[in-house]
Every structure is written in structure tokens, then in C-alpha cells.
Amino acid sequence: MVENRLQKVREQYQLPSLSEIVQRIKSGRGKELEMAVIEAMTTNETLWFRDQHPFSNLTEKILPELTSRSSSVKIWSAACSTGQEPYSIAMTIQEYLRRNSEKKLSYRILATDISEHALDRCRNGVYDEYDLGRGLSTEQRMQYFEPQSGHKLRVKQTLRHSIKFEPLNLIHSFKQLGTFDLVFCRNVLIYFPILVKNDILQRIHNSLRPGGYLLLGSSENVGDLRDMFDMIPCDIGIVYQKR
Ligand SMILES: C[S@@+](CC[C@H](N)C(=O)[O-])C[C@H]1O[C@@H](n2cnc3c(N)ncnc32)[C@H](O)[C@@H]1O
Numbered sequence: 388m389v390e391n392r393l394q395k396v397r398e399q400y401q402l403p404s405l406s407e408i409v410q411r412i413k414s415g416r417g418k419e420l421e422m423a424v425i426e427a428m429t430t431n432e433t434l435w436f437r438d439q440h441p442f443s444n445l446t447e448k449i450l451p452e453l454t455s456r457s458s459s460v461k462i463w464s465a466a467c468s469t470g471q472e473p474y475s476i477a478m479t480i481q482e483y484l485r486r487n488s489e490k491k492l493s494y495r496i497l498a499t500d501i502s503e504h505a506l507d508r509c510r511n512g513v514y515d516e517y518d519l520g521r522g523l524s525t526e527q528r529m530q531y532f533e534p535q536s537g538h539k540l541r542v543k544q545t546l547r548h549s550i551k552f553e554p555l556n557l558i559h560s561f562k563q564l565g566t567f568d569l570v571f572c573r574n575v576l577i578y579f580p581i582l583v584k585n586d587i588l589q590r591i592h593n594s595l596r597p598g599g600y601l602l603l604g605s606s607e608n609v610g611d612l613r614d615m616f617d618m619i620p621c622d623i624g625i626v627y628q629k630r
Contacts (some may be wrong), residue, residue, distance in 0.1 A: 391425045399423065418592075422503060429502050430578075433468040435522030437573065438473045440623035441602045445476070448621055449600050450483045450492075453568055456598070459493040460568040465557060465574035465591070467498035470509035471522070473550045474542055474570065478531055481546075497564060499555035509552045513543035557587050566596045574604035581610070588612045592629060601627040 393405050400420055402408055408424065416463050436442050449464035453454065453460050464473040475497050480494055500506055519528065534539035539570055555561060570591055576584045583597050591601060592615050600617065603609070616627040 388566065389428070393424065396420070396423050396427050396462050400598045403477060413591055420488050428505050429505075431468045431502065431505050433471045433574075434518075435471045435527075436479075437472065437606050438624070441571070441573070441626075442475060444621040444624060444626050445479050446483050447608075448619065448626065450480065451571060454490045454492050456485075457568070458491055460495075462494060462496045463564065463567045463568070463571070463594075464496065464498040464570045465555075465570055465572040467505070467509060467552070468499050468502075469505050469518075470498065470512065470542075470550075470552075471518070472571060472573065473498035473509070473552075474531075474546060475522075477546050477549050478527060480496075480509070481531075494549070496550045497567075498552050499561075499564075500552075500555045501554065503554055503609065506552050509550075510547070512547045513539050514541075515539050558583065561590060563592065564594065566594055567599060568596050569600045569602070570595060571602045573602060575608070576603065585611050589615075595629040597629065599629045601629070603627070 390405065393408060397405060397408060400408075400423070402411070408420065412421045413423065435470075462476060464476060467473050477496055480492070484490060484492060485586065498509060500509075512530075513535055519540055521531075528540060531546050533543055533544055535541045555564075557572075558579075572587075572591060576587065582607065588609055589612060592612065599610075605624070613628055617630050618627050619626045
């Protein structure tokens with residue numbers, strides 16, 4: 388898979404071999420090449436309300452607790468791909484606040500990814516029929532999107548402006564982001580070797596506020612760091628809470 392994906396980059400940059408790609412990046416001479424490799428190597432598969440239960444757990448378990456603790460929350464979507472995850476979080480919160488009009492909550496969502504191309508798509512907020520057909524109800528389309536040419540829809544400005552999109556490689560420090568009440572880090576840890584995964588989870592743990600929540604992908608778990616989190620069972624799936 389690595390070879391297949393990198394062959395296209397090699398051809399595009401007319402390099403003699405894959406090791407030449409590595410050499411150029413290591414020598415610091417290939418910033419643009421490095422970006423092309425990142426784009427080629429990352430898998431951006433995502434959809435709206437992916438797996439559904441993380442979002443019902445957000446509505447039924449996490450938001451009631453967070454709103455009883457504080458009137459403002461900070462949320463991080465730590466590998467946001469093309470935006471479906473952070474926009475689904477924002478829609479879930481808006482829906483929750485509409486149904487619980489007595490609750491007052493200001494929220495900030497930070498969404499990060501290593502892929503600049505994916506982040507451009509997030510900021511633009513324009514999705515085609517294929518993307519829109521993966522997990523959005525008709526009501527959600529009507530409420531949160533506006534028509535664009537070519538049967539596309541764009542996320543409404545109010546929702547777009549509720550999220551800040553920034554580039555971030557999870558391998559690097561993210562101390563500068565501050566602390567969060569809730570972190571979505573879904574379907575990305577599977578790509579890292581175990582020691583790197585543990586290191587990222589340790590740093591996410593550090594960035595969670597007391598009692599903060601972590602949501603992982605359906606096939607992911609906290610593994611070696613299980614003593615640092617409480618596993619909170621929900622109707623479907625589990626959420627992790629900082630111990
Ligand atoms: C499969 S998508 C998951 C998107 C979303 N979280 C979801 O569950 O639908 C994985 C994302 O992780 C990003 N990614 C891969 N390696 C990364 C890294 N080292 N740092 C930050 N993001 C990374 C990719 O660019 C991609 O957008």
C-alpha cells in the first residue's frame with residue numbers, strides 16, 4: 388500500500404526511486420514533497436455521525452453532565468478529516484440546546500488534522516451528493532446547509548464559524564492547544580505503532596480537564612493506559628472519562 392501510494396508522488400516529482408523521496412524529506416529540502424507524501428499516505432475516510440452511538444452518547448450522557456458542571460465547554464476533534472466529525476458534533480450540540488432550552492451553554496470546537504487538503508475542505512464546508520448521502524437526514528440537510536451549484540450543499544455560516552480548523556500532526560506536541568472537556572480522537576490511532584499510540588493517548592489525557600471525556604473509534608481502545616481512564620458504559624459503546 389505504501390509503495391502504491393508513493394509511486395504516484397514519485398512520478399509527479401520525477402524522482403528515480405522511493406528512497407529518494409525519503410532522502411529529500413530528511414534533508415529538509417522537500418517541504419512541498421513532504422506535503423504531497425502526507426496527502427498520499429493519509430486515509431480520509433469519514434462520514435456524518437459516524438457509528439451514530441458516539442453522538443447519541445454525547446446527547447444522553449456527556450452533554451447533560453458537562454452542562455450541569457459549567458456554562459462553557461471546549462471540544463477537540465483530533466483528526467477531523469474533511470469535517471464531517473466536527474460538524475456532526477456541532478449539529479448534535481445545537482439540537483441538544485434546542486431541545487433543552489433551559490440549558491445555557493457556550494461551546495468552542497477545535498478541529499485539527501495533518502492534511503491541509505482535508506482542512507481546506509472543512510473550512511470551505513461544501514459537500515457533494517456522495518458525501519451528503521452518507522449519514523445526514525433530510526431535516527439536517529435543510530436545517531444546517533444551503534444550496535450550492537452542481538447539486539452541492541454548503542454548511543451554513545453559523546455552523547462553519549462555530550469551529551476553528553487548524554493543522555496538527557498528533558505526533559508533535561499539542562500542549563499549546565490548552566485543555567478540553569471532550570476529545571474525539573476517532574479512527575486515527577489505528578494507524579500508529581503501539582508506543583506512538585500510547586504517547587498520544589498520554590498527552591490527550593494530560594490535555595483533558597478533570598472529569599473530561601475521550602471518545603475513540605469503534606475498533607480502538609485505550610489499551611495500556613486503561614488505569615488512567617474510567618470506562619463509562621452507555622446503551623451502545625463506551626466513553627472514557629479521565630480518572
Ligand atoms: C480515517 S480518518 C478519520 C476521520 C474522523 N475522525 C472519523 O472518525 O470519521 C483519519 C484522519 O486522520 C488524519 N491523520 C493521519 N495521521 C495523522 C497525524 N499524524 N496527525 C493528525 N492527523 C492525522 C488523516 O489525515 C485523516 O483525516
